[in-house]
Amino acid sequence: MIYVIVLLLGTCFGIILTNGEVISWFRIQEMFHFDSFHMYGVIGSAIAVGALSMLILRKLHARSLKGDPIVVESKQLGKGTVFGGVLFGVGWALTGACPGPLYALVGNGYGAFLLALLSAIGGALVYGLVRDKLPH
Amino acid sequence: MDLFSSFWPWYVTGPLIGLFVPVIYLLLNKHFGISSTFRDICAAALRPSAPYFKYNWKANSWRLVFVAGIVIGGFLSRATLGTPATGQISEHTLSVLSSQGVRDFTRLIPGDLFSLGSVLTLRGFVLIVVGGFLVGFGTRYADGCTSGHTIHGISNFQRASIVATVCFFLGGLLSTYVLLPLILSL
Numbered sequence: 001m002i003y004v005i006v007l008l009l010g011t012c013f014g015i016i017l018t019n020g021e022v023i024s025w026f027r028i029q030e031m032f033h034f035d036s037f038h039m040y041g042v043i044g045s046a047i048a049v050g051a052l053s054m055l056i057l058r059k060l061h062a063r064s065l066k067g068d069p070i071v072v073e074s075k076q077l078g079k080g081t082v083f084g085g086v087l088f089g090v091g092w093a094l095t096g097a098c099p100g101p102l103y104a105l106v107g108n109g110y111g112a113f114l115l116a117l118l119s120a121i122g123g124a125l126v127y128g129l130v131r132d133k134l135p136h
Numbered sequence: 137m138d139l140f141s142s143f144w145p146w147y148v149t150g151p152l153i154g155l156f157v158p159v160i161y162l163l164l165n166k167h168f169g170i171s172s173t174f175r176d177i178c179a180a181a182l183r184p185s186a187p188y189f190k191y192n193w194k195a196n197s198w199r200l201v202f203v204a205g206i207v208i209g210g211f212l213s214r215a216t217l218g219t220p221a222t223g224q225i226s227e228h229t230l231s232v233l234s235s236q237g238v239r240d241f242t243r244l245i246p247g248d249l250f251s252l253g254s255v256l257t258l259r260g261f262v263l264i265v266v267g268g269f270l271v272g273f274g275t276r277y278a279d280g281c282t283s284g285h286t287i288h289g290i291s292n293f294q295r296a297s298i299v300a301t302v303c304f305f306l307g308g309l310l311s312t313y314v315l316l317p318l319i320l321s322l
Contacts, residue, residue: 090270131188
């Protein structure tokens with residue numbers, strides 16, 4: 001049952017990314033040229049709603065569907081955050097797509113992005129193989 | 137059906153994306169991130185022997201179900217939007233791209249750069265294959281992407297996520313102002 005709900009949520013996410021033009025290569029270029037508020041508005045208001053919702057959940061001591069207290073996993077800050085972050089940023093502006101839009105573009109029928117997605121999976125594979133040799 | 141046959145303004149799209157943060161926590165009590173699925177797919181399909189891939193990916197199989205949904209959602213949007221034209225993109229961006237050699241401004245994606253045929257050109261190969269590789273490698277190295285770090289991480293006031301997002305932007309600016317003009321001239 002939970003999988004059906006998650007599949008529907010993912011479907012909504014794909015629709016939102018497409019109808020919101022988040023998958024548009026031109027919108028990403030425009031963002032990096034500081035020529036439009038569109039993407040800043042999308043990302044900024046998403047963070048505002050996300051942060052406000054989490055503050056409310058914390059205030060209410062909300063519990064998850066299973067009944068356990070909500071636990072926020074903490075992300076480790078390290079050299080990888082910087083090096084990996086910059087490498088991803090370079091790829092983001094080239095493909096015009098971060099991971100979510102890669103999947104949505106495949107659904108939109110852009111065949112070239114199936115190759116980009118496979119290459120991204122290949123990138124994760126190579127990272128996993130050389131991980132020990134990289135500064136973190 | 138007007139809602140699904142047109143593009144949405146940022147103040148509709150952004151808040152809807154933000155709502156996924158509390159919804160995923162309430163439903164699954166998990167930190168949400170899409171780039172983790174690249175690792176999941178490697179672990180599930182390729183079973184590499186590296187320790188990075190020795191973990192219980194099945195415990196997070198909901199993530200794979202979610203991204204399968206994203207593909208379906210993209211397909212449905214394409215059906216309701218028709219073949220969407222490029223939206224209201226800034227004139228300045230369009231003229232810069234045009235001067236750098238982009239020719240197709242008719243859709244969300246420039247077809248002259250991103251088609252299955254263009255991957256055989258050096259320019260297309262760099263944009264599609266190298267670009268895609270960096271997205272996968274970089275997000276795993278940084279332990280998150282725009283969803284896991286920028287939206288969900290910053291929403292939870294994670295310092296690492298703020299640093300990561302600044303770095304995403306620095307990399308993007310490096311691409312836009314230095315690399316992309318070179319690549320487009322190939």
